[in-house]
Amino acid sequence: MAEGGGAAGALQIERLFPLAIGRAVLPPDPLHTAVQLQVIDGLRGEAASNPDPGCAWTGDLNGVWQLHRHPAFAPLIERIAQQALAYLEAVGFDRQAVALHLQRCWPVVTEEGQVIGRHHHPNAHLSAVYYLSGDGSGRCGCLRFWPREHPNELVSGLAVGHGGPIATGHPLNAPWVDVAPRAGLLLLFPSRIEHAVLANEDPDDRRVSISLDFVLTAPATAGSAPPEYLAPHPSHWQELGGGTPPPANP
Numbered sequence: 001m002a003e004g005g006g007a008a009g010a011l012q013i014e015r016l017f018p019l020a021i022g023r024a025v026l027p028p029d030p031l032h033t034a035v036q037l038q039v040i041d042g043l044r045g046e047a048a049s050n051p052d053p054g055c056a057w058t059g060d061l062n063g064v065w066q067l068h069r070h071p072a073f074a075p076l077i078e079r080i081a082q083q084a085l086a087y088l089e090a091v092g093f094d095r096q097a098v099a100l101h102l103q104r105c106w107p108v109v110t111e112e113g114q115v116i117g118r119h120h121h122p123n124a125h126l127s128a129v130y131y132l133s134g135d136g137s138g139r140c141g142c143l144r145f146w147p148r149e150h151p152n153e154l155v156s157g158l159a160v161g162h163g164g165p166i167a168t169g170h171p172l173n174a175p176w177v178d179v180a181p182r183a184g185l186l187l188l189f190p191s192r193i194e195h196a197v198l199a200n201e202d203p204d205d206r207r208v209s210i211s212l213d214f215v216l217t218a219p220a221t222a223g224s225a226p227p228e229y230l231a232p233h234p235s236h237w238q239e240l241g242g243g244t245p246p247p248a249n250p
Contacts, residue, residue: 013172019147021179022087022188026079026130032072033132033183037208039072040107040132048111056114056197059106060211067210068105076210077105080130080186084214087126087188099220099233100126103213108197110141110207116197118146124191124213132208134181139202142178143187146194150175181207 043064050058059065068077081102089095103124110116121127134140152173153159158166160175167173178198179187189195191213200207218226220233 015172019145019190019193020087020091021145022083022090022128022186024083024186024188025182025184026076026083026186028132028184032076035072036076037132039070040109040208043107044109049114054114056108056110056116056200056207058108058116058211060104065104065106067107068102068212073105073210076130077102077212080128080212083186084126084128084188084212088216097219097227098230099217101215101217101234103215105210105212108207108209108211110197110200112200112203115141115199118144118194118196120194121191121213125216126188126214127191128186128188128212128214130186130210130212131181131183132210133183133206134185135205136180136182137202138178138180138198139200140181140205140207141200142180142198144196144198145177145179145189146175148193181209 040059043059044057044062047057047062049055050061059067067073081100084100085095088098088100108116108129129143150156150159150173153166158164159173161168197207215231217231217233218224220235226232
């Protein structure tokens with residue numbers, strides 16, 4: 001037998017460098033969800049897109065980026081924060097050696113036919129999305145993740161299909177991964193990963209979610225230097241200029 005339990009001479013495939021997507025189900029309270037949806041509708045007002053009619057309404061581009069400070073969402077945000085800390089531990093972080101900060105939080109409403117284009121969050125380190133609606137079928141718009149590169153395609157471009165020699169959807173050469181929204185589902189993922197929201201094809205179901213961005217820094221321990229590559233705690237920062245230009249020299 002070959003090392004690892006396989007037959008002698010048999011090829012074995014090792015999956016290296018995995019992308020860690022955190023997934024948890026936080027069962028929603030119907031009453032709380034109803035209140036949260038009402039709050040989001042009030043914050044959205046008459047706006048229906050962002051601003052292209054084909055693009056979903058996202059609160060971060062409409063001044064609604066501190067949803068975590070609204071009382072109706074405080075208990076939910078606390079549950080999500082605990083899952084974010086658990087994610088750090090699951091991927092190998094010493095939770096005592098880092099500080100996790102919730103940077104911003106905003107609602108997203110996707111009506112029938114609307115999408116969110118491919119993007120990532122360069123301002124953050126860890127991102128999350130929590131679904132207030134969705135039945136798991138994906139009809140109201142899946143969240144699509146793209147890998148940063150396709151090392152197994154061997155020849156650049158083959159993994160995206162178009163009649164190439166790689167079987168469509170092969171797990172070791174998938175061009176992307178789709179996750180169907182479901183009410184109560186929480187996803188956590190590295191902010192640098194490119195993602196998008198596919199079109200809502202369900203005329204009877206708005207896709208409503210809450211997005212969150214987290215930032216990692218060193219803890220606020222007095223007298224200790226932060227490790228290389230990890231920003232010091234914000235309590236040690238000093239703002240310069242305050243956005244006001246200095247007076248001109250006489």
